[in-house]
Amino acid sequence: MQSLLLLCSCLTASLILIEAEVDINIATANQIHKNLNRTVSPCTDFWNFACGGFVNNSKYVDNFEWVEDQFASAMVEFMESNLGEDDSRTPRLIQKMRSYYKACKEDKQNVKTSDPLDELTDWLPGFSKFLEHGLNGVFFDERVDVAANDSTRLVIQIKMPELSASYSAQRAERLLRLYKLEDEDVVRRLIRNLQELQDKYRVENPVVFTFNYSEIKKQIPLIEWNSICSQLLGENHTSEELDQLLFEVSDMEYLQEISQFLANLDSRHINMYLRTRLFVFIEESKPRERNPKSCIHHMRAILPLGINYIYDRFVYQNRDQDTRDVDKILTHLKKTFDIYLSANRLKLTAHQLTYVRAKLKGIQLKVGNLPEEKSDEFYDNHYESANFSDSSFLANLFQALALRTRQQHAGLLNPESKLDLKRYYVNDNVVKARTSPFYENERNTITVPMEFLQWPLFDHRQHSIFRQSLLGAVLGHEMNHAFEQEGILFDAAGNESLVGLEIRESLAFRNALKCAEGKPFVSLKERLADINGLQLAYDSFFGLDHDSRLFEYRPYAFESEFTAPQLFHLSYAQFFCGSLPPVIAHDRDDERVNVSVGNLRQFAYDFKCETSDSSICEMWRSREETVSTSNGHP
Template sequence: MGSLLLLCSCLLASLHFIEAEVDINFTTANQIRKNLNRTTSPCSNFWNFACGGFGNASEYVDNFEWVEDQFASAMVELFESHLGENDTQAPRLIGQMRSYYKACTEDMRTMNATHAPEEVTEWSTDPVNFIQHVFCRIVFDERSGVANNDSMHQVIQLQMPDPSTRYSSLRVLQLLQLNTSLRNHNVVKLVRKLQQLRDRYREENPVVYTWTYSELRQQIPNVPWWHLCNQFLAGQNTSKECDHLSFEVSDRDYIRESSQFFHDFEDYNAKHLYLRLHLYVLLEESQPRERNPKTCIHHMRAFLPLGVNYMYDRFVYQNREKDTFQLMEILANVKATFGKYLEANRLQLTTQQLAYVRAKLEGMQLKVGNLPEEKSPEFYDTHYESANFTTSNFYGNLIQALALRARLQHAGLPNPGSRLDLQRYYVNDNVRKARTSPFYENERNTITVPMEFLQWPLFDHRQHSVFQQSLLGAVLAHEMNHAFEQEGILFDAAGNESPVGLQIRESPAFRDAIRCAERKPYVSLKERLADLNGLQLAYDSFFGLDHDSRKFEYRPYAFEAEFSAPQLFHLSYAQFFCGSLPPVIAHDRDDERVNVSVGNLRQFAYDFKCEESHLPPCEMWRPNVHP
C-alpha cells in the first residue's frame, strides 16, 4: 500500500510538473499572439506584424520596462519589510542600502539652480573639488580602465567627453537663460568654446597615447595634475606614487587646446558659476525624474549596483541555479555551432588566424548577475564603508554615491603595478541608467547577463527551448558576435589588442562582409553586424546547419496550434524588441534591427512564404553552402 501511495504521489508530482511546463508555454505563446498586428504582412514589415499590437496588449512601454518593474516591485517589498535587518553576514551593507532607500523615498526636497541644497554649495566651493570636477568632467573625461595591451594592468584613461554630454552643456545654457540672476555672458562663451573644440577635434577612432605621469605633465602642461593625482590615489599621493601611474590619452590635441583655453580664461567667477551649474545638471540628471519607491530602486541599481544585486541575489532571486544551468547550455550550443562555422572557414583564415578565433571562442565566459566571484561576507560588508549615507538627506547621499563610485573605480591604482583583481571585479561604470540587457566585455572576454533580465516574458527556465533559443539564444549570440565584429576581433582571448585580429579585419573576405552590412544605413556598424550574425547563429543552433524549411514540415507545438516551429522562432525573436520605439542610442531603431536581421536570414523567406530578395544575404561567418 505504501508503495502504491508513493507511486501515486510521484505521478501527481510529475503531472504537476508537466502542467507547469504547459502553462508557461501557453502563456508565452498567448502573449506572442496578443502582440501581433495581423493587418500587416510579415513579409513587408515583420517587426510591425510581430509587435504592432504590443501597445494594446501591455501596460508597459516595452519588455525592458516590464521586467524592470517586476524587479523593482520585488526590491521595494524587500526594503519595506524587516527581512535582513538582523543579518549577520553583511549588516553594514544592508544598513547603508536601507538608509539610501529611505532618504530617496522620504526626503522630498527639490533643487533649483539659484538655491541649490547646502550640500551642493559646500561641495562646489571646495577648491579641491573645483579642480577635480572642472578637469575630470568639464574639460575632459577621466576613468579607470585597463591597458590596450594588458587587460590586467589598470590605467587612467583620459579622453574627450562623450557626445551625450552635449545635452548637459545645453542645459547649462538653458538655466542661464531662464534665471536672470545667473546670466553671465562669459559662461556662455566658455560653454560654446569648449563645444566648438569638441566638434573640431572629434574622431571616430582617435590615436591613443600611453604616457607616464612625467610624460603627461610635459605633453599637457596646463592641468593641475598634482591635485588630480591626489584624487586618483585617494589622498595617498607622493611624487613617487604618482610616477607609477600609467595614462592612456585619446584626443590629445583637443585636451591640450581645451586645457590651455580653460587655464587662460581669466574670469574666475564665470568658471566657478559654470562648475556650480554643471554640478547642478549632473545631480539633476542623476536623480530619479519623479521620486517614488520603484524609481528609487532603479536609481540605486545604477549608482549602487553591487549592493542592490547582492540583496536581490540573497533575498529575492529563487532560480539562480536553474537559470545558470539553462544559460550555460544555450551558450554551449551557440558556441558549438560557431565552431562548425569555423570548420567551414568562409573567411579563408590562415591556420594562425583560425587558432586565434577558436581560442577566443573557447575561452569566452558567461556571468549570471553583475556580482564578483568574491563570496566572503567581509568583502560585501566593508565595500561601501567609506560612504556615510543617512536616512534623511537624499542629495547628500547622491553626492556621496558619485564620489564613492569614483573611489571604487580608482581603488586599485595605489598598488604598485595597478593590477586588476578579477576576483573582486564587477561592472561599476559611469551610467545613470542600469543595464538590463546582457552585455559583452572585450577586455574580459565575458558575457554578463543581469539578473533583472532573467524574468518572464524575456526568459523562464521552464519555457520550451524554442522560446529560450530564439530570444535569449539570439541575445547571447548577438553578444558573442561582438567578439568577432570589426572592433571586437582586435582583442584576443585574454582581452588584449592583437596584430592577428587586425590581419583578420583587413582581410578581403572580412571587408566584403562589412561592405555588405553597410548596404543599408546604420547607426552603429558593430551593432548591425552583431544583429545579423547573432540571429543567423541562433537559428542554425536551434534547427541545425543542414535543415531546409522548404523540404521539412515543421509541425506546430502542442501549446501553439497556428504557427509552425520556424515561424514561432522568428516571432519569439522579434518580440524581444516589442514596444514603443525609443530614441536611438548607439543602435538602429528596433523595427530596423528586426527587419534588417530577418531580411538577411534566407530561411525567413521560406518560413513565411515570402518572395525571396534578389540581393544575397549578408553573412560573415556562416558557411557559404545553404539550401
C-alpha cells in the first residue's frame, strides 16, 4: 500500500504543482493567452488568432502529444517500479506487460538493413501465413466485424485494400529499388498492376454480397480459402463450423480479377512482394526510436487491453469523477439535440423522428477503452498464449501481432458467431492508438480514452465553460457522427435501416449536405460533425436563443479580458492548437476551426465580425425564429 501511495504521489506531481502555484482555471486561461497570435484578426483567421502562438510556447507538437506524454510518463514510472510484483489478481498480465516493455526498451536489434528480406525467407509462401501475423490490405483486406443487419453477428469482411494502404505499397516499391533485388522489375510491375486494378474498381459505396463458405469458394475460386481459414481459425475446425461462417464481400469484380491475376503469377514474385510488405509493416508497427516513452506509446496501440488495464487500476485517480462529469456533458448535449428535433428543421415524418430519437436516446458513453468484463481471470488469461521474452523485441512483436489475429477471429467458431459484448473493446490499429474520443455506429457508443482526460484538454476542477466548450464540442462532434450521411443509416441498435436511408435521401437532408459541400473538404462526414458539433456545444451551454449583443458580461474571476462567449470559442480552439498535421481523414486543423466558427452565426456577434447569415450551414439546428429556450450560462 505504501508503494502505491508513493507512486500515485509521483504520478500526480504535475497536477499538484498546478494547484500549488495557481488555480486550475487561471492556469487554463493563462495557457489560452500564451497560445494567442494577436497580429491577426479573429474574424479573418480564428485558428491563427487562437493558436498561432502555440508552437513558439510549447515543447510539444500539439495538445495530443502533451497528454500522451503525461500518460507515458506515468506508465514508465509504473513499469520501472516494484508495484504489482506480488499482485495476486493479475500477476501474469503484469509480468507479460513488463517483459514486452523491457525488451522494447533494451533490445536494440532490428531487421538487418543490409538485406532485410533475407531474414524473412523462412516465411511460408502464400498469403495466409502473412495474414496470420497481421499483414493485411496487400491484395485484399480481411477483417472480422459485425453484419450490416445484425450488429452482434460476427462476419468476415472481404474487400479491396483501403486507400491508405497505397502508402505502404509505395514504401515497398522504394525498398525494392533501394536493394536492387533479383526480379525487382517484375515485382515493381506487380505493384503497379495492383494499383491500376484498385483505381479501376474503387467506388465510394460498393455493393456488398453475403456468402457462406461454400458460396465464396465458388464466387472467388482462385483464392486459397481453405489455407486462409486454417491459418486464421486453426487446424481443428470442422466442415460444419466452416459452413456457419458468413462473409460480407465488397468490390466483387476487383476480387475476381485480382484472384485471376495472382493465379497467373510466379509464386516466387508474390512471396517476394509479401516479404517486402511485411518488412514495411514491421517498420510501421514498431517505435521509430526505442526509449521508455516510445515503448509505452507502441504498447498502447498493439497491447491496448493490458496497458489500459494497468493505467486504470494503478494510475488513474479520477475515473469516477471524470465519468460523472463527461456523462453530464453528454446528457446536456442530447437534451439540446432533442430540442432540435422538436423544431424539426429537416421536416422528418413521425416514424423518422421516432427513429432518430431512439438512436439519440440509445447513445452510450464509455470512459476508457476497456470491456465491461471485470473478472481478474479474464484479464490475467488474455495474453496467456503470447510468449513474450525480456530480451527479443522483434520476437515479441510477432507474438503480439499473431495474438491479435487469433483473438479477433476466435469468436467466429462460436455458436452463431455472436459478438461477446461483455468482453468487447476496440483493438483496431497497431500503428497509432486513439487518444481523441471516437464514435462507433455498430455499438452506438462514444468512447473517451483515459489519455484524453488530462489537463490541458480536460480537468474536472475546471470551470464549466472550459469543460463544455472543448470536451463538449468534441463529444458533440462524435455524437453528430450518428446523424451525418453515413451514420444516419444505422439504427439505435447499430443495424443498417431503410428509415435511415429515407432520411438521407430526403430533399432537406440533401440540401444540408450541399451547403456543407460549398468549400473543398477531405471528408464530408467529418466536416458535418465539426460544424454540427460546435453548434450543439454552443447551444447546450448558452441556450438556443443566445445573442451576445443583448448581454452585459461580468468578467470571470480567472479571466477579465474576454467575455464568456469569446472565451468559449478560444477554449474550443485549444483542442486544435499545434503544428498543422498532414491531411489524412480530416481537413487541416486551421480549416476545421475556421469553417466551424464560420458556420456558427453567433460567432460573428461574439467577436463583432461582419458576416452574412446566408452563408451559414445548419443541418439539425433550429432556426432562430423557432426557438425560445435559454440555458442562461453567460
